[in-house]
Amino acid sequence: MTQTQQIKTKVLIIGAGTGGYVAGIRCGQLGLDTVLVDGSAGLGGTCLNVGCIPSKAIIHAAAKFETVAKAAGDGTLGITASQAAIDLAQTVAWKDGIVRKLNVGVAALLKKAKVRVIKGWATFADAKTCRVETDDGPITITAEHVILATGSEPVELPFLPFGGDVISSTEALSLDAVPNKLVVVGGGYIGLELGIAYRKLGAEVAVVEMADRILPLYDKALTDPVMKWLTNHGVELHLGARAGGFGDGKLNVTTKDGEPLQLEADKVLVTVGRRPRTKGWGLENMGVAMAGPFVKIDDRCATNMKNVWAVGDLTGEPMLAHKGSAQGEVVAEIIAGHDRRFDPVTIAAVCFTEPEIVSAGLGPLDVEGRDDVITAVFPLAAIGRALAIEAGEDGGFVRVLASKADHRLLGVQAVGQHVAELSNSFAQMLEMGAVLEDVAGVIHVHPTLGEAFHEATLRALGHAIHI
Structure with a gap:
């Protein structure tokens, strides 16, 4: 029988995603004895390995392919080329190389911070003790402080279980060939980012979304340019529709009008959301209070159990990597004795669709019916830099919302290429x-897309220059 190794530490972190590993590095910088346990595919968690970074790599490759394909057709900007072709396996290998490089980088940073990393699956017996199954045998770890950073996982539909040709975003980032026909179930940002990329790579793409429009969490003005791109590029949209089972290369769909429909598909990409990873590691043994499916925390990222903290996707919306990183830093500093709170004014979000969408702070849906808000929009079509990089003709804009009373900025949104x-x-x-006058008073560099932010605030003040 293998003897169980015993470890005692000041800080124990579960999960090496953007919340966990950043918390680990900051703990190490502050001189805290820290152990980081991770049972996932690699340091950096979902974001680095199968999310943010690899998806942006594939999106970038798809954009390059689209440019070459245009040159091979009627030409673009006077540029012509021979027939475009892609070996997706080579593209994926390039993407994997980027991930490996970043994995090594994170490992080096943790080593520099003197954080002990243990690979294996942790299971908690109580709030401060866990057992980790490693390749070298079991380890029991007891800590003064525990930081839970287990992240999230794709939601699986019971009638469309993952496996075979029904894939999640993880598998979509590692296909060895471009599917001829791809059906995306879910018209949120993950599904559309990948659906658009595969359309650029030559796949026939259909999107099935239960809501009456794509990206339903954003206002229509922001999503209209994306809708225009999808329509112009032959993406088949089934809005207000429900997906059913999949078999014999066909996905069953019930349309908005209640009519049955079958969509041919080589691959069905299911992107109907993500859920916190709360199962399989003994959360139920920790006595931690929940807020619906999430772990309940206060403005210090503290749970109801003394010296048990939680960060990242486990703690609720917005489920964004940069939120988890910021929370991880806060918790490390609190454990080290600093007076910190996690109380951001805003956590900006980006959809890397075509074109891209940015939202920070309040949007029109948040201030609907209010008469104390100034809203101003400035089109990218009036920005020289946008026209010079073919980013001015797709309906893109920057929009600002501010208080009428004191001109305090309440929100900023943008849609357009590279925004x-x-x-x-x-x-x-x-x-x-900042107030509108603060932005208006900053001399913005010409020629850049950022000039649209400047001009939008000038317009809100009643004196935009270039419109």
Whole structure:
């Protein structure tokens, strides 16, 4: 019988995603004895291995392929090329190389911070003790502080279980060939990001969404340019529709009018959301209070159990990597004795669709019916940089919302090519409590897309220059 190794530590972190590994590095920097346990495929969790990073790599490759394909057709910008072709296996290998490089980087950072990393699946017996099954035998770890950072997992539909040709986003990022026909179940950001990428790569794509429009969490003005791209590029949309079972290469669908329909599919990509990973590691033995499916926390990321903390997707919406990282830093600093709270003004979100969508702070749906808000929109079609990089003709814009009384910025949104890079500027201004005059008073660099933010605030003040 293998003897169980015993470890005692100041801080025990479960999960090495963007919340867990950042918490680990910060704990190490602050001189806290820290053990990080991870049972996933690699350091960096979902985001680095099978989410944010690899999906953006595939999206980038798809955009390059689309450009070459245009040149091989009627030409683009005077550029012509021979027939475009893609070996998706090679593309995936390139993507995997990026992931490996980042895995190694995270491992090096944790080592530098003197964090002990243990690979294996942890199961808690009580709030401060867990057993980890490793390749070298079991380990029991007891800690003064526990940080739960177990992340989330794709939601599986009971009538469309994952397996074979029914895939989640994870499998969609590692296909060895472009499917001829791809059906995406779920018209949220994950499904549309990948659906659009595969359409660019040459697949016939259909989207089945229960709501009456795509990206239902965003207002229609933001999603209209994406809808226009989908329509112009032959993506088949079934809105207000319900997916059923899949067999013999056909997905059963009930349309908005209640009519049965069968969609041919080589692959069915199910992206109907993500849920916190709360099963299989002994959460029920910890005495931690829940808030629906999520672990309940306060503004210090503390649970109801003393010195048990939770960060990231496990703690609720928005389920975004950068939220988890910020929470991880806060918790590490609190454990080290600092007075910290997790109380951001905004957590900006980006959809890497075509075109991209950014939202920070309040949007029109949040202020509907209010007469104390100024709203101003500035089109990218009036921005020289946008026209020069073919980003001005798809209906893109930047929109600001501000208080009429004191001109305090309440929200900023944008839709258009490359607008993801404006998201930090939006969040920064909101976090600093900027007023319209603050943004208007910053000399914005020409020629850049960021000028649209400047002009939108000028327009809100009644004196935009270029419109």
